[in-house]
Amino acid sequence: MSQLKFRRLPKHIGIIPDGNRRWAVQNGLPKEAGYEKGLEPGLRLYEICKSIGIKELTFYGFTQDNTKRPSVQRIAFQQACIKAVNMFVNKDGSLLVIGDFYSPLFPPELIPYTKRRTFGNDAIRINFLVNYGWKWDLNHLTNYDSTSDNISTRNFLESIASADISRVDLIIRWGGRRRLSGFLPVQSIYADFYVVDELWPDFRPEHLYDALNWYETQDITLGG
Amino acid sequence: MSQLKFRRLPKHIGIIPDGNRRWAVQNGLPKEAGYEKGLEPGLRLYEICKSIGIKELTFYGFTQDNTKRPSVQRIAFQQACIKAVNMFVNKDGSLLVIGDFYSPLFPPELIPYTKRRTFGNDAIRINFLVNYGWKWDLNHLTNYDSTSDNISTRNFLESIASADISRVDLIIRWGGRRRLSGFLPVQSIYADFYVVDELWPDFRPEHLYDALNWYETQDITLGG
Secondary structure, eight states: OGGGOOSSOOSEEEEEEOOHHHHHHHTTSOGGGGGGGGHHHHHHHHHHHHHHTOOEEEEEEEETTGGGSOHHHHHHHHHHHHHHHHHHTTSSEEEEEESOTTSTTSOGGGGGGSSOEEESOOOOEEEEEEEEOHHHHHHGGGGOOTTSSOOOHHHHHTTSTTTTSOOOSEEEEESSOOOOTTSOTTTTTTOEEEEEOSOGGGOOHHHHHHHHHHHHTSOOOTTO | OGGGOOSSOOSEEEEEEOOHHHHHHHTTSOGGGGGGGGHHHHHHHHHHHHHHTOOEEEEEEEETTGGGSOHHHHHHHHHHHHHHHHHHTTSSEEEEEESOTTSTTSOGGGGGGSSOEEESOOOOEEEEEEEEOHHHHHHGGGGOOTTSSOOOHHHHHTTSTTTTSOOOSEEEEESSOOOOTTSOTTTTTTOEEEEEOSOGGGOOHHHHHHHHHHHHTSOOOTTO
16 A cells, blocks of 8 residues: 555644535535534544554544534534544543533533543544634633743743644645634644545545645745 | 626735745745845735725734744845835835834834834735744733633734734735744634745736635635
């Protein structure tokens, strides 16, 4: 399988699994039925990433902005996120859920994973953004004591709510839209952004291989 | 000119004028000679944007990360930024330069524009990011008093260094790279991102028209 040989892999891949509602509509289902169809693709993608040696994977679950949608949809994506996280319990990796867990919109079932937990072989970090908000994340900076020392990247990055999530090298977004929609703004500063036109429930491994092949052709300068 | 009829225009366009050094190399010039070739494209782009009714335009000048490059390059892009800003003095619009102006790397010639100044007809806001850093920008949040009131978007956005720059609707990046490279992370949260493969010194108006035609086909959800 030539597509599985990579010269240079991203350490950390961000996944924006967009298009569940559009997929449902295209398939004659109510919009909220689309989220459930996103579970199995997530597991397949994880298995491939683990097998090729990706070190960290962050899934965009739902955001605080998303919770303004009709409640039938909100309940459906909350339930899908609970199932998604539970799929990874007892699978190899260390699991972390990041989001505003003081809010009633955060599924209580996921509270145990708001501290990183390791299962089996610790080779890959799996992060889920659940009831995540970029404002919520950055707002933790307001508690940062800027007078105590010089602002180094290290201190700064340790002061946001998502401090346990590292810099993202590659973001792959399904569903054709070319925007970040608030996905980890600090970690995504220098991330390369790859868009798959197909909708997330139509995930195929080739999407990931194409993104990784493209990533190999990108230079990494970090502004230098 | 059919390409100048748009149903829906972005209010605010961010411009990442990348590829000056690659253009210089391709044309047998030293890398640092490329920046000067980016001036005239900026003026042409401004004239088109003004004529079609764009309300705000932000140019990515240089970042604090960029200043780590060889000094001959650094001096060249600093000089190009001084010339670029001066091109807009006395042209219609209100002009603002945003960046860390306490640093010796900030060109002193541009200090007068670190407060917004209006020339002629005030129809378009023109922002330049000069010695800008996303960390520098967000770091102003550490001075934000989160205890005084609830965190509303309004207060939050007023507390970053670039508070006078509004939300970006469309980012156009020349030079083929698909990343934000630290461009206004807060204002770019929901920006649609369009990449032109040609290098910035090879700017043609069609690049802008293509981006605007593409932008019309995008939905605006802001996560809802």
